[in-house]
Amino acid sequence: MKFEIDVLLLCADKDNEPVVKGEAGWVSQFKKFLDLMLTQVLGEKPKVLLKSEFDSVTAPDLQAAILVPILSKEFIQSGRCLDSLEAFIKSAEASSRGRNRVFKVFKTPLTVQEQPPRVRELLGYEMYQVDVESGEIKEYADYFSTEAERQYWMKMVDLAYDIYDTLAFLKETTRQETKNTYKRKTIYLAETGHDLSVQRNIIKRELQRHGYIVLPNQTLPGSVNDLERMVKRDIGEANLSIHLIGSAYGEIPEGSDRSVVDIQNRIAAEKSHSAKKEDFLRLIWISSLLGNASERQKSFIDTLKRDTEAQEGAEILQTSLEDFKNIMREELLEGGDRRMADDGIPSIYLLHDRMDDNDVKPLIAEIERSGYKVLTPAFEGELLDIRQKHINNLRSFDAAIIYKGKVNDQWVRMKVLDLLKAPGFGRVKPIKGKAVMTQYGSKLDLEAFKNQNLRVVETDPARSVDSIKSLLQEFKA
8 A cells, every 4th residue: 555644743732831932832843853863864854744632634644654642641631632632543443464553652642541542552762851859840941952953862772763664564565575675683671670661772773773672562461361462573584683671570460370470481481492592592581780670570580590491592691781782783783793992083073964075075184184083874785784884883983073065954854863862772972072164154054053062163165174174273273
């Protein structure tokens, strides 16, 4: 089935009312950012449409590949919104081949009982801000603050990649997989106790950035029978399972005396026992901070360490989480190939578009003459390979320069967001400098970058090499 719309956003009218007169509403801002992120991930501009509850557009929901309902108190009180959601789900059930096409976004908190029944089991994306001290729920006023970087943008990245996965799946099923279709591996990233939920999310993002399909992709059921069926199904599709074990034993589903963490590990061990080693691997990380662990959790961990059946097909590590992530990156994500060792030469990531390839050659030559290694984007090859090189560059550069030549402001904003998100890709070393180089008269909106610790250099083609020299001196200072 061919879709006329890639992503349809559905919201209550009140949720898109501007807080300040003349400014865009919350949902309009969300649409703009999602559009930017999806353009970056997909490699092309998607068709994203916004439909509010009283929109007169005729049934666009049935022509969309993906629906993103913006959930709030207003949404669930709107009969029109609920009717549109139900119509989309019914239509999708007939043509989705088991693939979820609804991604619920929370503008404000809702309990499970308050959510529409048809989407309760789906994973959600919380896009609101919680004040740590008061517990007050607030909307983001500054989308480029440190708080927004940790919460709003990481959730936005998660949503963009999950939408990308589904769009790729839908396109493959409509055009019958071509010979060169990228075959991605599936990893089962086991649900954890409450103490490791943040760490699990970080690892999930890392796996997704490297092109892996990560399961489970929906909320685990509350009853043990349904839970075991889902876990067996998902682990059956996986090439690898990862289990993070901390001080919390985890939730115990209805009808069981074992935790979700324990049950997932047992089912993975059963698969290890029956599968060939090269077909399924299991990686177990045990936290070294177990001072608050219950006696039951300590007993579970002792069993993992000593019981040969529990260890079936597993590699058990009790290191720092950072060491574990390094092992995962190098051994799992990169197929065991070590990245090139750091040669001690500082690097500049020169972000530019293909249409500006010739214009940046003198700049590359000058950067190299100044003693730097130059990192550049890839423009040829599979989309995931191009994306992977970009991520590797974001993780390893010392300073970055965004070159604005023939591209528009939107392209520049996308690259600025990439630099802002670099820590989320596993970057550990500090950034020595960031700059945008643009020509005089380019009409770049300089105010948009005012509070982002970003140097903006205006120059002309005849003086661009001199401008680079000055900028490199600033980076060294």
